[in-house]
Amino acid sequence: MTTAHTDSPALQTRKIAAGAEDLTKVYGSGDTTVEALRGITIDFPAGQFTAIMGPSGSGKSTLMHCLAGLDVATSGRVRIGDVELTGLSDKAMTMLRRDRIGFVFQSFNLVPTLSAAENITLPVDIAGRDIDKEWFDAVVGRLGIADRLDHLPSELSGGQQQRVACARALVDKPEIIFGDEPTGNLDSRSSGEVLDILRAATDEFGQTVVIVTHDPRAASYADRVVFLADGKIVRELTSPSADDVFEVMKNLDNGPATAEAGSPEPATPAADGESEQVG
Numbered sequence: 001m002t003t004a005h006t007d008s009p010a011l012q013t014r015k016i017a018a019g020a021e022d023l024t025k026v027y028g029s030g031d032t033t034v035e036a037l038r039g040i041t042i043d044f045p046a047g048q049f050t051a052i053m054g055p056s057g058s059g060k061s062t063l064m065h066c067l068a069g070l071d072v073a074t075s076g077r078v079r080i081g082d083v084e085l086t087g088l089s090d091k092a093m094t095m096l097r098r099d100r101i102g103f104v105f106q107s108f109n110l111v112p113t114l115s116a117a118e119n120i121t122l123p124v125d126i127a128g129r130d131i132d133k134e135w136f137d138a139v140v141g142r143l144g145i146a147d148r149l150d151h152l153p154s155e156l157s158g159g160q161q162q163r164v165a166c167a168r169a170l171v172d173k174p175e176i177i178f179g180d181e182p183t184g185n186l187d188s189r190s191s192g193e194v195l196d197i198l199r200a201a202t203d204e205f206g207q208t209v210v211i212v213t214h215d216p217r218a219a220s221y222a223d224r225v226v227f228l229a230d231g232k233i234v235r236e237l238t239s240p241s242a243d244d245v246f247e248v249m250k251n252l253d254n255g256p257a258t259a260e261a262g263s264p265e266p267a268t269p270a271a272d273g274e275s276e277q278v279g
């Protein structure tokens, strides 16, 4: 297995699990151009849990897909560990993703004809590795899906499918786990179970976790919360409470276009996000 958790935690804190440098992503051309990422530079230290937040359309999924090598940026650089993704062959990229990255998608991406258990072990099976049965049992137990393993995705609730997708990302103990709203479809109890296990992945196994979330409580599980707006990083908090996160989000969401009628404060024109720019 090529996982990082054999290294000592002290060593890991100095390592960068993933990073982006001046990343841009432009979709479309001409009138329909969308600048989804506008110069993102960020490092994700190994063994840390980071949450990415920001309004809908701010570029969170795009950033994650570029970091995980699932999408190609328009310009800038991405690295996973010490491997620069730019210019990697398709085959090398596929192997890197398979060996080092776990991904929980915003839509679960389960294979409809495979049972929950088969979906969970699929990446490990494809890679030709052995399942760590004890860890498999621990993951499905902690995620509360042990009794749904023989069912097809269509026979599971949205929340159960989401937890199967989480288990699939966790079961091979990848160095880095990316989750695009991994608790987006879950009630607060299931959400807590998923977040606990992601927290354990960093605390107990030294894995690196990066999730996108709209939920301040979910973000409060993270060591660091990074806020995007309009394709840029506009704010960052360290070990925040859910209330801290909520306050920042409220201000981000209250941009000029969405200012509430009847607000006692005069609306500040444009450049709102700029004042909170960190880097």
Ligand SMILES: Nc1ncnc2c1ncn2[C@@H]1O[C@H](COP(=O)(O)OP(=O)(O)OP(=O)(O)O)[C@@H](O)[C@H]1O
Residues within 6 Å of the ligand: 027, 028, 034, 035, 036, 054, 055, 056, 057, 058, 059, 060, 061, 062, 063
């Ligand atoms: N394939 C695509 N083609 C064209 N535009 C796209 C494409 N994917 C995303 N976009 C646009 O890029 C911007 C960023 O999208 P992205 O999916 O990264 O947002 P997000 O922050 O993840 O939003 P949400 O919270 O709604 O998931 C949006 O304006 C979106 O419409």
Ligand SMILES: [Mg+2]
Residues within 6 Å of the ligand: 060, 061, 062, 106, 180
């Ligand atoms: Mg998204």
